[in-house]
Structure formats: C-alpha cells, structure tokens
Amino acid sequence: MEKPTETRVERNLVGLTPADYKGKPSTLCPGCGHNTISNQVQAAVFELGLLPEQVIKVSGIGCSSKSPNYFLQRSFGFNGLHGRMPTIATGASFADTRVKVLGFSGDGDTASIGLGHFKHIVRRNVPMVYVIENNGVYGLTKGQFSATSDLGLVLKHQGKNMLPPLDLCMEALISGATFVARAFSGDIKQMKELFKAAIVHKGMAVIDVISPCVTFNNKDTALQSYTWGREHELPIQDITFVPGKDEILLGDFEPGTVQEVRLHDGSAILLKKIDRDYDPTDQSNALDLLTESYKNHYFATGLIYINASKPTIHDLYDLPEEALNRLTPERLRPSTALLDEINSSLY
Amino acid sequence: MDEDQKEQGEIAEAIINEFCMTICTVNGSGSGTANNLLYRALFRMGIPTSGKNVFPSNIKGLPTWFVIRSSAKGYLGRVPYDDIIVAMNSTTFLEDLTYLPEGGVLFYADHIKLPESIRQDIACYPMPIKTLMKETEVPRNLKDFMENILYVGIVGEVLGITREALREAVDLQFVGKPEVAKSNYDMIMRGYDWAAANLEKKDRYFVRQMPPLADYILTDGNNAGALGSLFGGMQFCSWYPITPASSMVESAIAQVSKLRKDPVTGKNTCVILQVEDELAALGAAIGAGWAGLRSMTSTSGPGLSLMTENVGLAYFTETPVVIWDVQRVGPSTGLPTRTAQGDLSMVYNLGHGDTSHMILIPGSVNECFEFGWKAFDLADKYQTPIFVLSDLDLGMNQWITRKFEYPNRPIDRGKLLWEEGLENASLDWGRYKDLDGDGIPYRTVMGNQNPRSAYFARGTGHDVYGNYSEEPKNWADMLSRIGRKLGCCVKDLPKPVIRKGKEARIGIIGMGSTDPALIEAQDLLSEAGIEVDYMRVRSIPVDTMEREFIASHERCYVLELNRDGQLCEILKLEVSEYSQKLIHISDIGGLPMTAIWARDNIMAHEKERYGKTN
Numbered sequence: 001m002e003k004p005t006e007t008r009v010e011r012n013l014v015g016l017t018p019a020d021y022k023g024k025p026s027t028l029c030p031g032c033g034h035n036t037i038s039n040q041v042q043a044a045v046f047e048l049g050l051l052p053e054q055v056i057k058v059s060g061i062g063c064s065s066k067s068p069n070y071f072l073q074r075s076f077g078f079n080g081l082h083g084r085m086p087t088i089a090t091g092a093s094f095a096d097t098r099v100k101v102l103g104f105s106g107d108g109d110t111a112s113i114g115l116g117h118f119k120h121i122v123r124r125n126v127p128m129v130y131v132i133e134n135n136g137v138y139g140l141t142k143g144q145f146s147a148t149s150d151l152g153l154v155l156k157h158q159g160k161n162m163l164p165p166l167d168l169c170m171e172a173l174i175s176g177a178t179f180v181a182r183a184f185s186g187d188i189k190q191m192k193e194l195f196k197a198a199i200v201h202k203g204m205a206v207i208d209v210i211s212p213c214v215t216f217n218n219k220d221t222a223l224q225s226y227t228w229g230r231e232h233e234l235p236i237q238d239i240t241f242v243p244g245k246d247e248i249l250l251g252d253f254e255p256g257t258v259q260e261v262r263l264h265d266g267s268a269i270l271l272k273k274i275d276r277d278y279d280p281t282d283q284s285n286a287l288d289l290l291t292e293s294y295k296n297h298y299f300a301t302g303l304i305y306i307n308a309s310k311p312t313i314h315d316l317y318d319l320p321e322e323a324l325n326r327l328t329p330e331r332l333r334p335s336t337a338l339l340d341e342i343n344s345s346l347y
Numbered sequence: 348m349d350e351d352q353k354e355q356g357e358i359a360e361a362i363i364n365e366f367c368m369t370i371c372t373v374n375g376s377g378s379g380t381a382n383n384l385l386y387r388a389l390f391r392m393g394i395p396t397s398g399k400n401v402f403p404s405n406i407k408g409l410p411t412w413f414v415i416r417s418s419a420k421g422y423l424g425r426v427p428y429d430d431i432i433v434a435m436n437s438t439t440f441l442e443d444l445t446y447l448p449e450g451g452v453l454f455y456a457d458h459i460k461l462p463e464s465i466r467q468d469i470a471c472y473p474m475p476i477k478t479l480m481k482e483t484e485v486p487r488n489l490k491d492f493m494e495n496i497l498y499v500g501i502v503g504e505v506l507g508i509t510r511e512a513l514r515e516a517v518d519l520q521f522v523g524k525p526e527v528a529k530s531n532y533d534m535i536m537r538g539y540d541w542a543a544a545n546l547e548k549k550d551r552y553f554v555r556q557m558p559p560l561a562d563y564i565l566t567d568g569n570n571a572g573a574l575g576s577l578f579g580g581m582q583f584c585s586w587y588p589i590t591p592a593s594s595m596v597e598s599a600i601a602q603v604s605k606l607r608k609d610p611v612t613g614k615n616t617c618v619i620l621q622v623e624d625e626l627a628a629l630g631a632a633i634g635a636g637w638a639g640l641r642s643m644t645s646t647s648g649p650g651l652s653l654m655t656e657n658v659g660l661a662y663f664t665e666t667p668v669v670i671w672d673v674q675r676v677g678p679s680t681g682l683p684t685r686t687a688q689g690d691l692s693m694v695y696n697l698g699h700g701d702t703s704h705m706i707l708i709p710g711s712v713n714e715c716f717e718f719g720w721k722a723f724d725l726a727d728k729y730q731t732p733i734f735v736l737s738d739l740d741l742g743m744n745q746w747i748t749r750k751f752e753y754p755n756r757p758i759d760r761g762k763l764l765w766e767e768g769l770e771n772a773s774l775d776w777g778r779y780k781d782l783d784g785d786g787i788p789y790r791t792v793m794g795n796q797n798p799r800s801a802y803f804a805r806g807t808g809h810d811v812y813g814n815y816s817e818e819p820k821n822w823a824d825m826l827s828r829i830g831r832k833l834g835c836c837v838k839d840l841p842k843p844v845i846r847k848g849k850e851a852r853i854g855i856i857g858m859g860s861t862d863p864a865l866i867e868a869q870d871l872l873s874e875a876g877i878e879v880d881y882m883r884v885r886s887i888p889v890d891t892m893e894r895e896f897i898a899s900h901e902r903c904y905v906l907e908l909n910r911d912g913q914l915c916e917i918l919k920l921e922v923s924e925y926s927q928k929l930i931h932i933s934d935i936g937g938l939p940m941t942a943i944w945a946r947d948n949i950m951a952h953e954k955e956r957y958g959k960t961n
Contacts, residue, residue, distance in 0.1 A: 076793040077803035087630025095638030096794035120623040320614040325639030329758035332580030334606040343750040346564035
C-alpha cells in the first residue's frame, strides 16, 4: 500500500504548486547549509497549504538574513538591521494576527548584537517562528568568530577562539520560549517536520539550525561542520507532524513508543522515542538535555521543549478578530463627544 | 469682601492677579497635589496661570520647586524672581529667600528656624503646620501629604482665593473619590479658617475673580500629545521609559481603553507596548508602520541617539512612523529633568548617509494635540519618519491652553493600496515606482491577498520593485526621488505664527516652548522703545513665509535654548541669501527662557552693534 507521505502532489490544499512558493535564485555559496533551510521552509509552507500571502518573512543582517529572498517570493518580506529582526517582527505581528510571521536570523544577529532582543521577544511570546541559521562564524564579513563559535576553533585571520559558545536553545528555554527545537541542515526530513510544527504552534517557536559554513567553518573538527554534525548529531526522537485535517494513523508506530502533542488547531506532533524516555513538555528535562549535550559536545536535535497552552502577546490585548491594519479610519478616531468630555475634565 | 477692600486701601499699590509664587518643598512629599490645587483654583477664578515643576533627578528627599505664574495680562513664561515664596523645606530656606525682591511675601512653616535677623523688606506669614496637624487626626502615611494640603488653605486665604474655587479644584483633582475630596477640602479649610482668624494681611498681592476662562483648559503637553495621537488613529506605540517623555505614553495608557474601543466590535484598536530599549521601541514601531498600522514612539535625546540607525532604515524603506522627542538637556545624560531645545540639529539630518526629515515643533499644549494627529497623516502621506520636537517645559509643565479642537479633516492614509486598489493600478506597479510624478510611490502592506502585492523591504540598495540592486543608477534614482518627495512636503507643514509689532524693522524668531517668554519680551521691548515683529517657526524645512519674514527685516534675533543656535544655523542654510541678517542668542541653563532675559539680551546686542541705548 502506498503511504500518503510518498505521494508527490503537484498542487497543495489551496491549489498552488511548489513554484508558487519559490524565491529568487540564491547568491549564497554553493553547498551552504542555509540553502537547505530555505528549501525546507518553502516545502513546509507548501505542504501545510498556507497561501504565501498568509506568511511574512523578517530578517536581520548577515548570510542568514539574506536567505528569505530565496524563498516565498509572494510573501511580504522585511530585511532590516543587524540584530533587530525581533523588533520589526514584534510590531508587524500586530497588524494582522492571522498572518504567520517567520523570522530568520544568524548567530551574529541573535547571539551577539541582538541577544537582548532575542531574549525579550521570547519573553513576550510573540507568536512566530524564529529560525537561527547557526554556522558559528561571521560569513558575510569573511570569517570572524561569533558567540556560538566552538571553544578552540581556529580561523585564518583570527587565530584561536578563547571564549566558550552560547547555547541559543538554552537561552530561549530559560527566557520562556514555548517551542524550542534544534535541527541540523544535514537532516532534511527532521528539519521540515520541525518547521511545520513550529509554523502551526501558537507562540514563540525557536529553531536553532546548525548550518555549516562551507567557506569559513567546515573543517571536519569544527562543531558546526557537516562532518562533525553528522557524527555528533543525536536525534532525541523521530518527529512527524500531522496536520489537523489528517487522521492520525498510529499503525506506523509501535504502541507505547509514541508521544503525541496536540497543537491549538487540532494538529499533532508525533514523537517516536529513539533511545531515551524524553518528554518535551517538561522544562527541567529540556534543561538537563541541553546541559548534558553542551558538556559532552554533541547536538541533541529534535523537539526539545513545547508548551502549547501559554497565552501569546496578542492574547494580552483584546484585539478585533479582523486585521488591525484593515480597520477603516472611522473606527480609529474617537468621537467629538469624547473630546468634549476630555475638554470638560481639564477645565 | 468689605474687609478686603479696606485692607487693599491701606496697602500701597495693591497688585491684583499678577504675581509669581514659588512653593519650595521636598521631592516625594506629595506636594504635587497641593500645588495642582492652588493653580487649578487660580485658573477657575479666571486668572491665566501656568505651573512649572523644577525638580531634581531623584525620587525622594531632594529639594523641588513649583512655580506658579498668575498673570491677568496673560503672560505665562517663567520670571527670574519670586513675588511670593511658600517655604516648606528648611534645607533650601535661606537660598530660596534670595529670590524675593523688596516687597515680596514669605509664607513659611513655623518649624523652620528663621535666621536671627530676618529681612524687614518682605511680608512674613508663619504657618503653624505641625501644631495644626496635631489637632487633626490623619493616618501616619498621609501626614506629609496633608501638611502640604494645609498650606493651600493658608496661602489661599491670605491671597483671596475663594473657597468655591478651592472646592472646584479639589472636586476635579479627586473626581470619583468623594470621600478623599472631602477630607482634602476639610484640611484646606482648616488652614483657611486658621488664617482668617489669625493672620493680618500685610502684603500687596491680591487675587480677584476674573471672567471665567471658559474656552480654556489646563493641562500639560505630554497629555495633549498622547490625546492628539489617540485621536489621530494611533494603532501601535512601542516605547521605553525616559524622562521627560514617559508621561506621554503613560497618559495614552491611562486613556486608550476608553478612547479606542472599536465602535463595531467593542475591541481595542490600539496597542501600547513597553519594550526592552529604544532600539526595540523604534524597531517595533517601524515593523508596525511597515505592516500598515499608524505607529509611533516617544523618547528624549538619549533615546533618540539610540534610535538613529532605525531612523535611517525607516527613511530608506519609506516606512511611515511618528517619533516624538520631548527634549531635555544634553549632551550625554545631561540634565534629565531640565529643559532645552538642543536636538534640532541632530534630528534635521538624523542617520548616516543622505537623510533629511520633516520636523514639527509645537509651541503650546494645544499644538501638541494638533500636531499629534497631523503627524500621522504626514507620515502616511510621505511614507517617512515624522519628528515632533517638544521639550520638558512644554511636555511636563502645566499650561492654560485653548480647548482641544476636533480634527478638521478625516484621517488620510496616503497612497495605500489594498486588493482592489492594486487591481486598478498600473500593471507595472512597483513599491518604489513614482507613478504620479510627485516622488511618492504607492505602498501595499502585509495581509494583502493579491499575489502581486508582496515586496521585499530592505535597508540595502534596491530598485523600484524592491529587488536588491547595487546598480549606481538605481541607487542615485532612488535617493533622488526620496529627496524630491520630501522637497514637496513644505506645503503641508504648519506655517509659522507671526505677531506683528508697530512698523518694526527688527525681527525676533523662536520655536516651541519659548513662545510665552518671547511674546512677553516683544511687549517689554516695545515698552523700552524697540519695536520688533515676532515669528515662531512651527516646522522644518521652512517655506516662503519664514523667508519673507527674514527678508523683510533689517536683522532677526533667533532666541533658543541651545548653545550654538541650532535653529539659527538651519535658517541660515535654508534661507542662505539672508544669512547675514540672522543673529543667534542662546540660553542654556536648563530652565525655561524668561522674557526679561530675552529683552535684556536683545537690548544689549542692539547697544553693542548699533549703539541703541534705549
């Protein structure tokens, strides 16, 4: 019997083809991990059946932040300032809360110049997907250490990195992120499933994607290299995203080895345990996992933490269901009677 | 009344409704409410009044002064001396006393130890604050507060403020809290009755009822700016606290849920969000503006310095956003609680590379309201950041001002295309394409379902469709068009206000909060035999009226609260053919300008340059 996932569909639920989700040709280096990420974001949005018009792309500065130009050409995009992507995303997210915000950032953007914004947007629980394309190096400025560079990394002009890296999943987790995942750009299937789940998640979804820089940081011994990644990636579960409209068929999974996490729209994330009993809804589990993997120098990939019930920043304002940016001027200006009342109160 | 008239007759040169009173207290003692009650009562008696809080950058304990100017003639600027002092702070007592000229009046809490020989040329009224407090039951936590309320009654009685005016002031201050209002009014009356029974009037200052100021209100510029923004359809405001701008957003927070309920759904139509720093404040406002919300932020100099990179981003991506700068004294942290007009030069070309901006400069509380809503229309029309330059004096102090007027035209969202608009637009529409020849392109915003609507906004070089481009011609065309777009804006900016003298050949020029001082200075100069015309600039870049004003005078003095004459320099640039006519006079102490200072400096210049000794 043919499995549904193997069926190649020309058109998705909303009748569009993959071509409708494409972007401009990439100008990143051939083999760059970021190009894989672009492809998988594009595939995830296509497969979820979201109209490109229902998505916006926001980014900062750097190789990672150039990438939104290379997918979803029919979606609005904003390529802003270095490290400030979360600020643009915060403001834009209120304009039409039905539109999905996808943020793209790098380790320079997120771990250095914009670390404060990163932690605060997580704290605010702005509903969006925050993708960090983490290559452990400054590529666009031709190879300097970043705050996620591995301790002891040697670069041509800089010598040896003397400072330990930040773990951005850890930073997200302790700032209150409601969805924390790590992916490796060499593991396409897992990445796509994580993107789909993140897009459907109602809240701040942080995905730290280890994405080797083929030009400046791809030595076999480098933490963010393809070789190291393939050898030291430890998936914590097999993840399958099931859209709300699809029936969940547990037939593929051994009973008792699958954990199901329901999302607000009825979708589900199915997590098949690999070699450990890992519950991603438990924050202290997640902290332990990250501490252990940091200490032992490997990347635990998969869904590290999820909390599907925390209110988003939008929930804290009692906003109309229709888009705020479509409200007609008459609905935005208070009445003359209210101004008369103010004038009287100040006499 | 009979007794009052008798008293008035006995005291030579009674001065009616014309005085400056300074109340000297300790920061954090709750004196603010007492001071509000005093000036509100004066206002309710029909007397033009302003209230200035001269306060330290401190929460509790340091000295603070509240200056009330009452002027039947309508002059509301600061004066450099006091007619009446209410001394509640023993630490500053001796220094405070030096501001009293001969014939001045001193009210003092009688627990303050007086020097052995007190001046004989002033009238002194001791106030037995502690004794009166002992006779009253007041909860301990309200003691300091109620001590201040007592002086309202004593000072009010001696000056002749009516019980009715005090009652009205109390009722307004504590609206909706009748019990609190009653206990405060009772305390005021305790002081009032004590003064009536025990103090003999021996000074020359009297308050008398004038016709009601029915067309006026009493409030501060930050409240007015917040209300103007809410009536302007503000939908998003991100901000970070900073003195003296914080009270603007706080005023908006206090009133947003009442003013901005959607008439259709009853839901909120405006989001106010405090963020982690000023970079985020403007960044989020730009995100919202780009996405089609009327958005703003409010800050002061140090915050604006932090926002600078974002200003360039908004300018070059052509994103509408409104930025209020309630100026304080710089450079650096400067004097956070003092006033200045020192950010004009910075704002004029704020940002690296080629940038220039439209600047609105309100000079009254009423204009803070008006420019509050107009700024959004300008931002939408020209798709660029609009700056509103207020300052601490205008923003945080209390002024009488004409009632707020309802906006006289509907909200204008500018060239904003939704699905239908785009259907009808030229097939060759591009986000940055000048289809009308006025330099202003048509914009679309997120949520637009037309597959042609999306574009990629970027701070990097781009062509008319928003595509990345390093092509020299593209860059030059883009930047030139933006320049052209802003070149057309002057017709939409507020014109200067000109107050003519009698056949004057000399002009004086100012901006913003110095308006009351300069109006008064114009009259003082006239009394001294120097006729001047006065022009208040209300926006930058300037237009023909400013040019003609300068052209039609032999010389113009530009008076401003910064060291280097920033307005003067900009006028010299923009009206360069008459630059030799412009002379700058600077006042940089951090306090509001006084008319006497302005007059004296202009007269000194006239004497020095032209030998006029008048």
